[in-house]
Amino acid sequence: MEGKSNIFTIASRTGYSVSTVSRVLTGQAEKYRISKKAIDLISETARQVNYQPNLVAQSLRTKQSKTIGLLVPGIDNPFFATLSGIIIKLLADRGYHTLLADSRESDVEEEMALQMFAGRKVDGIISVPVAASAELHEQISRDIPMVLIDRHFNHTSLPYVCTDNYLGARMATDFLLDKGYKSILAIQGVPTSMPNQERLRGFTDAIKGKPVHYAVVGNAFSVENGHDEIMNCFSDGARPFDAVFAFSATILLGAIDAFRRLNIEVKRDVGIISYDNNGFLDFLDPAVTRIEQPLREASEIAVETLFGIIDSRREGLPEPTVCQRLIPPTLVVRSSC
Amino acid sequence: MEGKSNIFTIASRTGYSVSTVSRVLTGQAEKYRISKKAIDLISETARQVNYQPNLVAQSLRTKQSKTIGLLVPGIDNPFFATLSGIIIKLLADRGYHTLLADSRESDVEEEMALQMFAGRKVDGIISVPVAASAELHEQISRDIPMVLIDRHFNHTSLPYVCTDNYLGARMATDFLLDKGYKSILAIQGVPTSMPNQERLRGFTDAIKGKPVHYAVVGNAFSVENGHDEIMNCFSDGARPFDAVFAFSATILLGAIDAFRRLNIEVKRDVGIISYDNNGFLDFLDPAVTRIEQPLREASEIAVETLFGIIDSRREGLPEPTVCQRLIPPTLVVRSSC
DNA sequence: AAGCTTTGCTCAAACGATTGCGCAAAAATA
DNA sequence: TATTTTTGCGCAATCGTTTGAGCAAAGCTT
Numbered sequence: 182m183e184g185k186s187n188i189f190t191i192a193s194r195t196g197y198s199v200s201t202v203s204r205v206l207t208g209q210a211e212k213y214r215i216s217k218k219a220i221d222l223i224s225e226t227a228r229q230v231n232y233q234p235n236l237v238a239q240s241l242r243t244k245q246s247k248t249i250g251l252l253v254p255g256i257d258n259p260f261f262a263t264l265s266g267i268i269i270k271l272l273a274d275r276g277y278h279t280l281l282a283d284s285r286e287s288d289v290e291e292e293m294a295l296q297m298f299a300g301r302k303v304d305g306i307i308s309v310p311v312a313a314s315a316e317l318h319e320q321i322s323r324d325i326p327m328v329l330i331d332r333h334f335n336h337t338s339l340p341y342v343c344t345d346n347y348l349g350a351r352m353a354t355d356f357l358l359d360k361g362y363k364s365i366l367a368i369q370g371v372p373t374s375m376p377n378q379e380r381l382r383g384f385t386d387a388i389k390g391k392p393v394h395y396a397v398v399g400n401a402f403s404v405e406n407g408h409d410e411i412m413n414c415f416s417d418g419a420r421p422f423d424a425v426f427a428f429s430a431t432i433l434l435g436a437i438d439a440f441r442r443l444n445i446e447v448k449r450d451v452g453i454i455s456y457d458n459n460g461f462l463d464f465l466d467p468a469v470t471r472i473e474q475p476l477r478e479a480s481e482i483a484v485e486t487l488f489g490i491i492d493s494r495r496e497g498l499p500e501p502t503v504c505q506r507l508i509p510p511t512l513v514v515r516s517s518c
Numbered sequence: 519m520e521g522k523s524n525i526f527t528i529a530s531r532t533g534y535s536v537s538t539v540s541r542v543l544t545g546q547a548e549k550y551r552i553s554k555k556a557i558d559l560i561s562e563t564a565r566q567v568n569y570q571p572n573l574v575a576q577s578l579r580t581k582q583s584k585t586i587g588l589l590v591p592g593i594d595n596p597f598f599a600t601l602s603g604i605i606i607k608l609l610a611d612r613g614y615h616t617l618l619a620d621s622r623e624s625d626v627e628e629e630m631a632l633q634m635f636a637g638r639k640v641d642g643i644i645s646v647p648v649a650a651s652a653e654l655h656e657q658i659s660r661d662i663p664m665v666l667i668d669r670h671f672n673h674t675s676l677p678y679v680c681t682d683n684y685l686g687a688r689m690a691t692d693f694l695l696d697k698g699y700k701s702i703l704a705i706q707g708v709p710t711s712m713p714n715q716e717r718l719r720g721f722t723d724a725i726k727g728k729p730v731h732y733a734v735v736g737n738a739f740s741v742e743n744g745h746d747e748i749m750n751c752f753s754d755g756a757r758p759f760d761a762v763f764a765f766s767a768t769i770l771l772g773a774i775d776a777f778r779r780l781n782i783e784v785k786r787d788v789g790i791i792s793y794d795n796n797g798f799l800d801f802l803d804p805a806v807t808r809i810e811q812p813l814r815e816a817s818e819i820a821v822e823t824l825f826g827i828i829d830s831r832r833e834g835l836p837e838p839t840v841c842q843r844l845i846p847p848t849l850v851v852r853s854s855c
Numbered sequence: 856a857a858g859c860t861t862t863g864c865t866c867a868a869a870c871g872a873t874t875g876c877g878c879a880a881a882a883a884t885a
Numbered sequence: 886t887a888t889t890t891t892t893g894c895g896c897a898a899t900c901g902t903t904t905g906a907g908c909a910a911a912g913c914t915t
Contacts, residue, residue, distance in 0.1 A: 237577045241899095242900050243873065258599075273619075575901035578900090579904090
């Protein structure tokens with residue numbers, strides 16, 4: 182009834198010791214040969230007093246919190262929101278709870294979050310890192326199993342599962358080239374971020390040696406950036422490019438908005454292709470051709486990998502070989518180019 | 519250095535007792551008249567061994583977890599993603615962490631989440647409830663301070679802060695009427711959900727007594743629902759309505775898609791207005807007139823209210839008067855009607 | 856010099872669980 | 886009946902903190 186029942190309450194009400202109660206309640210009755218009578222009485226009493234184990238005390242004693250820390254750089258970004266939704270569900274299915282932190286693309290907030298995870302004694306961490314250096318992540322991962330998702334570091338032994346941004350960008354660019362576009366404007370996001378670098382590399386590699394004019398501009402995964410760069414390039418009637426490759430859906434939106442202002446019609450006047458998962462892109466007119474990342478698959482692998490490490494460390498087994506996976510994205514063809 | 523330093527390590531390295539160390543490290547040095555020498559030595563040693571307090575042990579002892587449970591019905595829904603982002607930030611600013619659970623619109627998952635929050639001894643709960651009955655929420659709220667956001671229950675004393683869905687729907691409908699539309703189709707979401715009921719009431723009240731033809735269809739806050747209902751009503755050239763009021767952005771998208779298939783042009787052939795915050799709606803063509811909910815303001819009030827309860831309970835003061843707020847939404851006029 | 860205050864710290868008991876070890880009673884075996 | 890084995894359970898330490906109470910030494914007062 183009261184929200185204050187603990188293992189001791191049950192012990193005194195049943196006349197058994199706390200040890201026995203604990204063993205029954207944690208399902209260790211067999212192992213310790215508790216009588217059926219005791220089991221029944223204790224279970225029944227526990228139900229009556231509406232016993233809820235104190236997970237804090239449990240964590241302290243067992244050194245298992247049944248909690249995973251999830252660190253994303255912006256939960257309000259639909260991409261990470263979707264990703265989080267999938268991961269939270271996968272964790273819940275395994276009986277784990279999620280402590281969510283948002284670094285908001287700031288490395289000091291990231292550091293605070295990681296320290297908090299460590300203090301909270303989470304059993305594992307799934308992180309979309311923002312820091313330039315792997316140092317802190319590596320340090321923490323010595324104590325706590327960790328896997329990176331969506332972004333990773335160069336030259337690190339941390340396990341990660343990301344989509345192959347290089348490949349995705351090549352696919353996008355090749356598609357444009359196949360369609361016969363002759364001059365392509367790439368609008369990039371944060372230049373230092375790993376996905377951006379890979380996309381850029383994919384783009385330039387794809388275009389290398391082809392008789393195609395191109396340029397790369399931009400510096401943020403934002404609507405404004407997309408808008409501004411289009412305004413710069415296409416103002417006063419200029420038509421320097423016949424196709425645009427937006428490195429994110431946000432950039433794309435800004436670009437579309439700018440084109441509308443400039444009275445340039447997408448598809449007829451200029452082809453457009455974008456990166457990112459975003460079902461919304463289907464509702465634009467024309468619907469936008471894009472590179473989609475297999476979020477579910479990536480999440481599943483990441484979670485799988487994480488528990489692989491957790492389990493092996495718990496058992497004292499040698500760690501599984503570090504999983505560093507790049508998953509190929511898919512090209513979703515619509516009518517924007 | 520090692521990740522295993524605790525208060526005891528520091529005690530033995532400095533020669534002081536754990537009590538003294540604890541008091542220094544929790545900033546209670548003054549209060550207990552610890553010498554400056556001790557303070558300096560202990561702090562310095564703590565830094566050297568990279569001491570991180572074990573928050574689990576701390577929670578157990580102090581009965582304060584510095585954690586708030588946040589329960590949403592679908593983190594992958596941009597609306598709740600945005601809301602969560604704001605709330606997480608507000609909590610972090612106050613030094614609180616967020617345990618996020620996703621009920622996925624299921625009341626059994628909601629129940630599990632709430633029980634989990636209770637077991638985890640969170641200091642407070644912010645919930646977007648999905649259950650039909652307030653019972654469980656009310657029960658839990660006796661132990662743990664709680665505030666509802668976005669949705670609430672009828673006849674409950676639980677504090678909540680929601681946007682005024684009735685008012686929003688009236689505003690939307692009045693706007694359509696002012697514009698001279700004569701026959702309006704409302705596509706609703708989950709009929710049993712509180713926001714939907716209020717929106718429906720607002721819609722019918724606004725239309726009552728006006729010389730206007732109308733209908734209400736639909737049953738889910740989904741793209742499919744929007745699509746299907748439009749297909750039903752407008753198929754084979756029928757034009758039974760000159761305006762559509764979509765009760766959510768998802769519904770709206772489905773509707774737009776259907777109109778496109780039917781070769782019906784939004785704005786010229788039919789006016790459209792929508793509910794929900796979604797910056798994306800500005801990038802549709804035409805941009806969609808809509809009712810936006812002041813998420814930031816609501817979140818701030820909710821967090822404020824929650825800490826009001828937390829603080830007063832901690833101090834043993836009488837609880838603040840129950841805060842039940844309806845915040846007026848705003849009409850964002852674009853060109854879709 | 857005796858008594859009173861202040862200073863600076865330590866002791867030990869919580870918080871609510873888990874768990875290795877041990878032990879009495881009952882049952883089985885000899 | 887004496888011994889061994891099994892059954893069923895309890896004792897007490899432990900996880901890493903916090904905190905009320907207490908106490909010796911130093912300083913002050915008269």
